[in-house]
Amino acid sequence: xxxxxxxxxxxxxxxxxxxxxxxxxxxxxxxxxxxxxxxxxxxxxxxxxxxxxxxxxxxxxxxxxxxxxxxxxxxxxxxxxxxxxxxxxxxxxxxxxxxxxxxxxxxxxxxxxxxxxxxxxxxxxxxxxxxxxxxxxxxxxxxxxxxxxxxxxxxxxxxxxxxxxxxxxxxxxxxxxxxxxxxxxxxxxxxxxxxxxxxxx
Amino acid sequence: xxxxxxxxxxxxxxxxxxxxxxxxxxxxxxxxxxxxxxxxxxxxxxxxxxxxxxxxxxxxxxxxxxxxxxxxxxxxxxxxxxxxxxxxxxxxxxxxxxxxxxxxxxxxxxxxxxxxxxxxxxxxxxxxxxxxxxxxxxxxxxxxxxxxxxxxxxxxxxxxxxxxxxxxxxxxxxxxxxxxxxxxxxxxxxxxxxxxxxxxx
Amino acid sequence: xxxxxxxxxxxxxxxxxxxxxxxxxxxxxxxxxxxxxxxxxxxxxxxxxxxxxxxxxxxxxxxxxxxxxxxxxxxxxxxxxxxxxxxxxxxxxxxxxxxxxxxxxxxxxxxxxxxxxxxxxxxxxxxxxxxxxxxxxxxxxxxxxxxxxxxxxxxxxxxxxxxxxxxxxxxxxxxxxxxxxxxxxxxxxxxxxxxxxxxxx
Numbered sequence: 001x002x003x004x005x006x007x008x009x010x011x012x013x014x015x016x017x018x019x020x021x022x023x024x025x026x027x028x029x030x031x032x033x034x035x036x037x038x039x040x041x042x043x044x045x046x047x048x049x050x051x052x053x054x055x056x057x058x059x060x061x062x063x064x065x066x067x068x069x070x071x072x073x074x075x076x077x078x079x080x081x082x083x084x085x086x087x088x089x090x091x092x093x094x095x096x097x098x099x100x101x102x103x104x105x106x107x108x109x110x111x112x113x114x115x116x117x118x119x120x121x122x123x124x125x126x127x128x129x130x131x132x133x134x135x136x137x138x139x140x141x142x143x144x145x146x147x148x149x150x151x152x153x154x155x156x157x158x159x160x161x162x163x164x165x166x167x168x169x170x171x172x173x174x175x176x177x178x179x180x181x182x183x184x185x186x187x188x189x190x191x192x193x194x195x196x197x198x199x200x201x
Numbered sequence: 202x203x204x205x206x207x208x209x210x211x212x213x214x215x216x217x218x219x220x221x222x223x224x225x226x227x228x229x230x231x232x233x234x235x236x237x238x239x240x241x242x243x244x245x246x247x248x249x250x251x252x253x254x255x256x257x258x259x260x261x262x263x264x265x266x267x268x269x270x271x272x273x274x275x276x277x278x279x280x281x282x283x284x285x286x287x288x289x290x291x292x293x294x295x296x297x298x299x300x301x302x303x304x305x306x307x308x309x310x311x312x313x314x315x316x317x318x319x320x321x322x323x324x325x326x327x328x329x330x331x332x333x334x335x336x337x338x339x340x341x342x343x344x345x346x347x348x349x350x351x352x353x354x355x356x357x358x359x360x361x362x363x364x365x366x367x368x369x370x371x372x373x374x375x376x377x378x379x380x381x382x383x384x385x386x387x388x389x390x391x392x393x394x395x396x397x398x399x400x401x402x
Numbered sequence: 403x404x405x406x407x408x409x410x411x412x413x414x415x416x417x418x419x420x421x422x423x424x425x426x427x428x429x430x431x432x433x434x435x436x437x438x439x440x441x442x443x444x445x446x447x448x449x450x451x452x453x454x455x456x457x458x459x460x461x462x463x464x465x466x467x468x469x470x471x472x473x474x475x476x477x478x479x480x481x482x483x484x485x486x487x488x489x490x491x492x493x494x495x496x497x498x499x500x501x502x503x504x505x506x507x508x509x510x511x512x513x514x515x516x517x518x519x520x521x522x523x524x525x526x527x528x529x530x531x532x533x534x535x536x537x538x539x540x541x542x543x544x545x546x547x548x549x550x551x552x553x554x555x556x557x558x559x560x561x562x563x564x565x566x567x568x569x570x571x572x573x574x575x576x577x578x579x580x581x582x583x584x585x586x587x588x589x590x591x592x593x594x595x596x597x598x599x600x601x602x603x
Contacts (some may be wrong), residue, residue: 020344027398030352031345045251050447052456054253059318076399116459131538136332138341140540144424144433151432195430198478223546229597231553232546255454260519277600337533339542350422 002119002145003099008067010096013089015041015068016082017134019075025137035133036072040064042129047121051111090189098181101153102174105160107172119157126153146189148195156181204300209268211297215241216232216269216291217283219274219334226338230277236334237273243330248305248322252312291390298327302354303375306361320358327354335383349389349396357382405501410469412498415491416442417470418484421477431478437535438474442466444531449506449523452496453513491603497589500580503555507562507579521559528555532540550597552592559582 002034022032038045040187041058048056058064075082082089104125108118127143127150134141160177164170187193219240223233239246242259249257259265276283283290305326308317326342328351328379335342361378365371388394418440424434433437440447443460450458462464484491506527510520529545529552536543545551562579566572589595 023399025341026400027341027345028347029399030396031342032399034345049250049451050456050458050461052253052454053316054251055312055318056251059251059312059314059321062315062317065317065321079399102505111457111461113457113461114464116464116467120461120467135336135537136342136345138540139338140429141433141538144429144436144538146430193431196413198431198434198481199427199428225603226542228542228546229548230600231597232543233600235546250451252453255452256515256519257452260513260515260522263516263518266518266522280600316496336537337543337546339540357469365553 006095007100009092010099011040011064011067012071013092013096014129015071016075016089017093017130019072019079020082021133023076023079024087032076033069033072035136036075037065037068037135038136039129040068042132043100043125043127044104044129045133047107047125051106051107051113051121058132072134081100082178094182094185095178097149097153097185098156098178100126101156101181103161103176105157106176115157115161119161122157123150123153126150146194148185148193150182151195152188155184167196206294207237207300210293210380211300212241212265214267214293215330216272216329217276217290218294220273220280222334222338224277224280233277234270236268236337236358237276238269239337240330240334241269243333244301244326244328245330247333248308248326251325252314252322253303254308254312255318259375288318295383295386296379298350298354298386299357299379302357302382303361303378306358306378316362320355320362324351324354327351347395349386349394352396353382353389354384356385369372373376374401408497408501411446411494412501413442413457413466413469414473415494415498415530417473418477418491419495421474421481422484423535423539425481434478435471435474436475437538439467439470439534440538441531442470444534445502445527445529446531448530448534449509449527452526453509453515453523455509455513461562491593495581496584499551499555499587500558500583502528503558503583504562504576504579507559517559517563521556522561523579524559525552525560550587550595552571553597554583554586554590557586 015036018036019032021039022035025031027035041064045056045058047053052056101121102123104122105118107125108121131141156177159180160173163173163176216237219237220233222240223236226232228236242265246257246259249255302323305323306319308326309322314322331344331350332342357378360381361374364374364377415459417438420438421434423441424437427433429437430584443466447458447460450456477538506524507520510523514529515523532545532551533543558579562575565578
């Protein structure tokens, strides 16, 4: 129930981030919709394809498509006012990546994969919609260049697997993982923490 | 029989569109061939991967590869004269997207998907070879920016499912869908109909 | 045993080529790792997805991920000195594409595909990690523009299938294919052999 709500809010936030990038590139309505769509479901789609979980998720669960269509229509109609919601969108986005990382990790566990591969799948679920969005818009993916984003997913996934070692109700590591990702990302953005630079200047 | 002929003409038209874009970017022979290949079979390949229909179509049906190889050789040899055939190529391309949309829809129905997902698969089959072509050539996909292209596939797919509600021979909606897509696209290009702009200026 | 060694050297060489391109684009640590990773395993991943061999190879064999992580760490630490190893890296890379072409061909044979499709899969395994690397870095893939690279994989694959016609120990065509690819590539680079130009000027 709570998870469904987070899922919806996350999908909306991801789709809007797609709309904003696509409108920046002045794509037409169809282009804006496709970019919003791949931003929202691209990470999970890549994960499903790589583990052979087909037809991929969004094809059998039409609710995502419906949420994205409605989000795109409202985003285009109220494009000028979207900037007033940047803080809420950032929050939904952050909550979304927390949940999606854990969803991806579960899919990896269901497929019998090792923890390190589950964390890779979780990070992919949360972050690679944005990677596909940027490639389709002819940009080097933003998460390869700046901001701690994927790193907090990896950390959250690590904390989840650490906690699984202890005899606790399995819901606790799951929720802790989500909360860690959210808190770490909020802290990273608030204190402008970036990955250490590997370049001399 | 007629479908096979349309399929061959469509494959040739798609492959030539790939050759033209690739030569514009001055790729070498191998690059030109790969771009022609993904333009022709990329949409169907993406569809097959997403629904788990593997090995993907072109691997088990070598006729596509052979047609594309021959098309690429002739296109390179007669590159200078290709422009005289632009009208025929446009027609073959248009007939091709009509057929490929319906082929994709059938694959979706075979996979037990909802009509809206079948239409998405049909549109993908017809249009996403061009998307992959543009990404490989480092361009924002042209169908996200201008021209009614994917929209007519979506409309044709919608008409197909509407007609399926009536007690008619299943061939009739199929053929009607193809014809609607062809006619709508010809009209859209002739009367320069574009999607309504979502930008103020 | 020998194959494992070649496999490891090839993975290292591919990963380092990814690190070099990524650092050239000044990506952050996460970006550098992802580019190194897709360069090393991207070709095999695409092959596995297209034939339906899922979960894809690197998910069930964590050794690749470990080798790549170590390679990336060392490459970043000693980035300035990597240029002294260009010749060794070129050699490992060349030996790698020889092996990977044959690995891809075997996977195609296991999937019951025709020789031409097996050669396509082998070439993809060897060359398409670099294609994905270039797309993620917002470049037109280098193998579409210059240097004989994919062509030697195709030739080596052809020689393999030719030799299979003769009643010899199956290891012989396999090893001959690898050696042919290595020798042809070394010769092509030494004598600056390129594909014939298809442009007038």
